Amino acid sequence: MKHYDVIIIGTGAANIVADAALLQGQRIAIIEKGRFGGTCLNRGCIPTKLMVTAANRIREIQEAERIGVHAGDVHLDWDFMSRRLWKKVNESIGIKTYYDQYPNIDIYEGTASFSGKKSLTITLHDGTEAEIDGSKIFIGAGARTNIPILTGLEEAGYLTSETLFGEKYPAQPYNSLIIVGGGPIGCEFAHVFNAAGTKVTIVQHNIRLLPKEDVDISSFLLRQFVSYGIDVRLNQDTVSVHIDGGEKVLTFRNRTTGEESSIRAQEILIAPGIKPLTDLLHLENTDIQTDNRGYITTNEFLETSADGIWALGDINGLAPFRHKANYESEILAHNLFSGNPPQSWRWARYETVPAVTYTYPEAAHVGLTEDQARKEGYEIEIAINHYSDSAKGYSLGYEPGDSDDGFVKLILDKSTKHILGAHIIGPEASILIQPFITLMSCGSHVIRPIHEEIASPTTQMLRKLPLTRTLDPRSVYTISETMTPHPSLSEVTMWTRYYYEKK
């Protein structure tokens, strides 16, 4: 059995840990069962946002008439956009080539599973197996679509975000598309294909689109989607799928009235949520605890319940965003590979994880929704400002009372006037949210244990100290410890620190 100082499972955000270990000259094993770069680069944030940006331009050009700009016919050149998309996705190959050049890194292309507490069997793509163990093991294995049990679905065939950016990538936009699920994935693809000319229907289980957003954001997006011709069916149970006349027919039932309906389309995209990729890892051979959904439980230092094993990103179930996975990976790099004494370790906080759904318009938030704040017992105040209330918003064409006049909604603690949550829907919401993320992240914070039962000796020692950590709003380091939604233009400003240090 070959021994390593560091084993990394998955090449998404965990690459940040690999890079830090590399700088320390550690002996490293990197294990990847798919394309290097993980979900974000190959089938998530990056390719979807290439599509979304093109779709946004179509909508903006169509809407420019409201400010007196007439552009004539506008359409999406699918081939051109697809070439740009695959050029970016294929940068995946460069990640493997990069790690290949280091003699202290071994790359294993295959699927890892635990054979013992800190040992792994890797089933390699060539059919052989490798056995390795490590002093420090980092699990960044991510998640995948949670396919529902739906009569006839397997026989009819379907798309997921994985296959859409894989073997089923469309040569042209579909004529018609049914999307099962009205979360971020369903809504972003609905926007893309609707703008590309596809007849889109969303069949959503919840009574709202984007149910994790504030209720006012959901209803605004619903109104916009309907105005663009997207057929949205809320509060539905999916019943069955069959093929008829070469088309896929989905039958669904209203959860309140019981009324059944059917809709047909060229394709069906399944986007009902995700589940962690823990099943492949055989965690039963380890001391790693999972929650009732199968996610690995981690504490504020990303420790698992097993000694010397950490988990980050989607697999710990805390918030499935790339910026949150990067944040955790940077914490691990800082704590374990920068020579920092434990007293200066960073710890993870999840109160200020931002989220942006890249629909048209964009929906962005940080912190609590109105409902969450009330449920947590806050006496709240709400402050709302519309785009049309600012000179720039008016110049974009928004008049007071317009149905698509977006807004910022702040949820405030009435007694302290602290911001509990900020919610924005409208142009460039992904950029406009950044000041609120930064404001809410700054200041002094007392260490708050997460999963107190997970406690290495160092963690036990740290939890006994009266530790507070201050994010100084004037410090350049605060910029890199504050999350920024990925991928947003705010990264141009917020990532300045990295370039500042390189120069």
Ligand SMILES: Cc1cc2nc3c(=O)[nH]c(=O)nc-3n(C[C@H](O)[C@H](O)[C@H](O)COP(=O)(O)OP(=O)(O)OC[C@H]3O[C@@H](n4cnc5c(N)ncnc54)[C@H](O)[C@@H]3O)c2cc1C
């Ligand atoms: C369609 C879509 C759009 C998205 N858009 C956004 C967005 O705009 N912004 C945003 O912040 N987030 C977005 N996300 C979510 C984001 O992609 C994820 O939160 C992020 O990529 C998770 O990173 P990770 O490192 O935890 O896992 P991943 O990037 O999924 O990496 C895990 C890696 O581990 C490998 N692996 C898994 N199991 C094993 C094993 N047993 N052995 C070896 N290798 C293994 C996998 O092949 C994979 O490469 C999107 C997701 C999807 C699906």
Ligand SMILES: NC(=O)c1ccc[n+]([C@@H]2O[C@H](COP(=O)([O-])OP(=O)(O)OC[C@H]3O[C@@H](n4cnc5c(N)ncnc54)[C@H](O)[C@@H]3O)[C@@H](O)[C@H]2O)c1
């Ligand atoms: N811009 C972004 O940051 C971005 C974009 C895409 C995905 N993501 C992340 O990826 C994760 C997965 O996205 P998602 O949209 O699949 O998940 P989700 O869990 O957020 O939304 C899935 C939706 O599908 C509905 N649903 C579940 N089962 C259904 C069924 N059988 N029939 C109809 N509807 C059903 C649910 O009511 C839910 O609203 C998200 O949690 C999100 O954080 C982020």
